Amino acid sequence: MLPSTQRTLLARVARAQRDGRVPALVAGVVRDGALAWHAGRGSFPDGAAHDDVQFRIGSITKTVCAVTVLRLRDEGALDLDDRLDRHLPGTPLGDRTLGQLLSHLAGAGSESPGQWWERAPGGTLDELGLGEADRVLPAARRFHYSNLGFGLLGEVVARARGAAWAEVAREEVLLPLGMTRTSPRPQEPAASGRAVHPWAELTLPEPEHDAGAMAPAGQLWCTARDLARLGAFLLGDTSGVLAPSTVEEMTLPAGIDASSPVWAGYGLGVQVLRVEGGATLVGHGGSMPGFLAGLWVDREEGTGALAMGNTTSGLDSGLAAGLLADVKAAEPRIVDEWAPEPSPVDPALLGPWFWGPSPYALRAVPGGMLHLGGLGRPGRSSRFRPGPDGSWIGLDGYFAGETLRIAEDHLWLATFVFTRTPYDPAAPVPGGVDGSGWR
Structure with a gap:
């Protein structure tokens, strides 16, 4: 140092x-x-290194x-x-x-x-x-x-x-x-x-002992x-x-x-x-x-x-x-240089997704993981690691432990459906989407 x-x-x-x-x-x-x-x-024992x-x-x-x-x-x-x-x-x-x-x-x-x-x-x-x-x-x-x-x-x-x-x-x-x-x-x-x-500027010796069954504490x-x-x-x-x-x-x-x-x-x-x-x-x-x-x-x-x-x-x-x-x-840490790495999923699947009307972004992050979080406003967010059968498992945040499945037109996560546009009528949105559309 x-x-x-x-x-x-x-x-x-x-x-x-x-x-x-x-x-x-x-x-x-x-x-x-x-x-x-x-x-x-x-005061340390005589001759002992600290x-x-x-x-x-x-x-x-x-x-x-x-x-x-x-x-x-x-x-x-x-x-x-x-x-x-x-x-x-x-x-x-x-x-x-x-x-x-x-x-x-x-x-x-x-x-x-x-x-x-x-x-x-x-x-x-x-x-x-x-x-x-x-x-x-x-x-x-x-x-x-x-x-x-x-x-x-x-x-x-x-x-x-x-x-x-x-x-x-x-x-x-x-x-x-x-x-x-x-x-x-x-x-x-x-x-x-x-x-x-x-x-007073005085000290008193404290006892030392074997704590028995409580030793692991x-x-x-x-x-x-x-x-x-x-x-x-x-x-x-x-x-x-x-x-x-x-x-x-x-x-x-x-x-x-x-x-x-x-x-x-x-x-x-x-x-x-x-x-x-x-x-x-x-x-x-x-x-x-x-x-x-x-x-x-x-x-x-x-x-x-x-x-x-x-x-x-x-x-x-x-x-x-x-x-x-x-x-x-x-002496702050000098972080590692950024370098490109292969995307863990088709890049076309990354970018904006919508949970109802709320905008989210799915991103690839270092280490072969994905991140899903609010886009332009606060939202629930988590990193995901690869899981079995092409799924992704929440690593942290709100969706820790939950399974993310990715399709071309929607994301399925803990019963939530994320779509490419807000409440996309072509996606399997639970409860359906009003046929008269946004107005």
């Missing part, structure tokens, strides 16, 4: 460490699949858990519409689906019953003693963040693989991604968790260099751990109107934010007693940013996003 950019980034990190009173803070920027820049402020010191990353662990679940889904071992009790019988949440658990729509309790799991050693799922009180909301009614839900998902993975979730995560996700310094328990050099006194420890590799994964450098299309699926938020200028949502194991200026960020925040962390990527810019500090509270939660904004302003 340019020296001027590095100074801007360092100034932001230094202010965050001072103003947040963080004993040790490391932050970095991800580009081209790796940690492109990093800085540390505060980017090789472990911090506890809390709920960023959920992203790793989601990857293990989606690997099973892609293999055909489970489906996101499966009820939990198909894979994990005997819980009060058995009628909730795996997809609902992944996106925090299952109505599961935010925490596990019993002691404060983030500060007390955990046991097995049976020892948690789940009951009807852990069903706090009806399924699919509203977003309700649930650590318990990810504990249950980790147990689904463990039973499917016949090994502890942490072992599965290490062998199938962490090591293939090159995250060799990520582990369930701290490995030196590692920062020690601290609470900072609210009124927040157990992992990670270095800046390893966390950068997870950021590169979210940017599309998957090393075969998941198909790029599955990572894309993870980033699609549930129950959000993506046409709004600013919003916050949740996909499959990742948070998704639309921020001021129109950028969409994907990643996760994390907190455990003694630690705060954040990892966010801008997939459009191909850039990520991370921050980890050993403090229970105080670290600016917007630090990583702020670093992304700094990089975008100082």
Whole structure:
């Protein structure tokens, strides 16, 4: 990075460490699949490189858990519409689906019953003693963040693989991604968790423990260099751990109107934010007693940013996003050159179409896909990928998952008929067209 950019980034990190009173803070920027820049402020273990010191990353662990679940889904071992009790019988949440658990729509309790799991050693799922009180909301009614839900998902993975979730995560996700310094328990050099006194310049050690069945919700420890590799994964450098299309699926938020200028949502194991200026960020925040962390990527810019500090509270939660904004302003991505490519359909089928009287345009877009959207005025819009038998499947937007079929004189999409002229009487318009025509 340019020296001027590095100074801007360092100034932001230094202010965050001072103003947040963080004993040790490391932050970095991800580009081209790796940690492109990093800085540390505060007190680190003697002789340790800032980017090789472990911090506890809390709920960023959920992203790793989601990857293990989606690997099973892609293999055909489970489906996101499966009820939990198909894979994990005997819980009060058995009628909730795996997809609902992944996106925090299952109505599961935010925490596990019993002691404060983030500060007390955990046991097995049976020892948690789940009951009807852990069903706090009806399924699919509203977003309700649930650590318990990810504990249950980790147990689904463990039973499917016949090994502890942490072992599965290490062998199938962490090591293939090159995250060799990520582990369930701290490995030196590692920062020690601290609470900072609210009124005095004093710190207090926080406990460290094995969360047991709740480990998939927040157990992992990670270095800046390893966390950068997870950021590169979210940017599309998957090393075969998941198909790029599955990572894309993870980033699609549930129950959000993506046409709004600013919003916050949740996909499959990742948070998704639309921020001021129109950028969409994907990643996760994390907190455990003694630690705060954040990892966010801008997939459009191909850039990520991370921050980890050993403090229970105080670290600016917007630090990583702020670093992304700094990089975008100082060194914006130079996009690839445009070049012609074959049209995925006869070009004569592209151009204006009408949904009733509303004008739309069907366009070919890079990557062998189509785009249907309003022409000259707002309208429902989506990209479409090739489907079976010459059909097209909605990839995003209003028509996500819907089937588009193209004929010479009309488009058939989710029961809607688009015609070449407004309400073309020669096309199969449901309800017919008044024979006296426009008047």
